[in-house]
Amino acid sequence: MKTEDDGSFKRAPSSYRNVVEKGGKHEPEADRYHLYVSYACPWATRTLIVRKLKGLENIISVSVVSPRMGERGWPFASADPYPDADEDPFNQSSHVRDLYLKVEPNYGGRFTVPVLWDKKLHTIVNNESSEIIRMFNTAFNHLLPEEKVKVDLYPSELRAEIDAVNEWIYPNINNGVYRSGFATTQDAYSKAVHEVFEALDRVEEILNGKEYLVGDRLTEADVRLWVTLIRFDPVYVGHFKCNLRTIRDGYPLTHKYTQKLYWNNDAFKSSTNFDHIKTHYYWSHPMINPTRVVPAGPVPNILPL
Numbered sequence: 501m502k503t504e505d506d507g508s509f510k511r512a513p514s515s516y517r518n519v520v521e522k523g524g525k526h527e528p529e530a531d532r533y534h535l536y537v538s539y540a541c542p543w544a545t546r547t548l549i550v551r552k553l554k555g556l557e558n559i560i561s562v563s564v565v566s567p568r569m570g571e572r573g574w575p576f577a578s579a580d581p582y583p584d585a586d587e588d589p590f591n592q593s594s595h596v597r598d599l600y601l602k603v604e605p606n607y608g609g610r611f612t613v614p615v616l617w618d619k620k621l622h623t624i625v626n627n628e629s630s631e632i633i634r635m636f637n638t639a640f641n642h643l644l645p646e647e648k649v650k651v652d653l654y655p656s657e658l659r660a661e662i663d664a665v666n667e668w669i670y671p672n673i674n675n676g677v678y679r680s681g682f683a684t685t686q687d688a689y690s691k692a693v694h695e696v697f698e699a700l701d702r703v704e705e706i707l708n709g710k711e712y713l714v715g716d717r718l719t720e721a722d723v724r725l726w727v728t729l730i731r732f733d734p735v736y737v738g739h740f741k742c743n744l745r746t747i748r749d750g751y752p753l754t755h756k757y758t759q760k761l762y763w764n765n766d767a768f769k770s771s772t773n774f775d776h777i778k779t780h781y782y783w784s785h786p787m788i789n790p791t792r793v794v795p796a797g798p799v800p801n802i803l804p805l
């Protein structure tokens with residue numbers, strides 16, 4: 501993890517930006533694509549949630565990496581056995597980096613998850629979660645039952661509003677917590693942490709009298725926000741120093757929204773593994789937590805409704 505000269509953290513853009521589409525290089529077909537994810541990673545969790553919401557479990561297979569991201573990056577279970585972590589069934593990689601280097605031996609970017617892998621062409625289609633979830637939303641519809649085709653997380657009439665919400669939630673909340681946690685100067689931290697909480701205040705206002713962020717239905721804007729909210733009290737409050745308030749004590753409406761999606765919608769609950777989440781963050785950033793000790797609380801990780 502590198503920071504800028506002023507101590508602030510900037511996330512590098514993703515490298516693979518191809519699409520699954522009819523008539524394209526990557527045709528939408530059953531059992532052709534594989535998703536490499538970490539349960540710890542909020543960006544990867546977006547793709548897991550949308551895969552479930554769209555009923556793509558039998559169409560797109562998944563492997564989960566081990567949560568302890570060390571010097572060689574994300575390991576598979578073959579390199580670092582861990583409960584609920586998998587080996588790589590298609591490439592027998594020991595680490596996620598091996599996938600990238602298999603495709604491009606001189607690859608110079610970051611070895612990130614999620615990775616959408618094409619099993620037929622043996623290559624990476626895309627490693628940008630915001631684009632992967634858009635593909636999952638529509639590209640495989642011809643293979644799905646009517647009730648799953650109808651699940652539309654980016655409906656045309658709400659697109660402008662969804663884009664507008666994503667535009668400030670991404671820098672100030674999703675990536676804002678990282679900007680707070682990875683800052684290496686007081687100024688960079690102060691700026692980032694206040695931006696996180698101002699944006700959370702704004703979310704709390706939006707949820708006043710409303711069930712979802714945009715319109716009156718679940719959209720990708722909710723998926724994108726929620727992956728950060730569910731990690732907030734267990735990890736970001738402590739590890740990333742986002743401790744002006746907790747969600748459970750400081751944001752009653754946002755808290756209820758987080759709980760309801762977790763407890764009432766299995767796509768959210770089954771994509772969440774608090775052990776992987778907590779172990780990953782507290783173990784993988786020794787510059788922030790050199791002892792790698794994982795704290796016990798909060799208990800519980802998410803309160804019952």
Ligand SMILES: N[C@@H](CCC(=O)N[C@@H](CS)C(=O)NCC(=O)O)C(=O)O
Nearest residue numbers: 514541543610611612613627628629
């Ligand atoms: N823009 C990417 C970001 C993915 C990302 O940063 N993933 C992190 C884990 S949360 C990662 O794999 N980091 C490994 C590294 O930077 O070496 C996306 O949204 O898909």
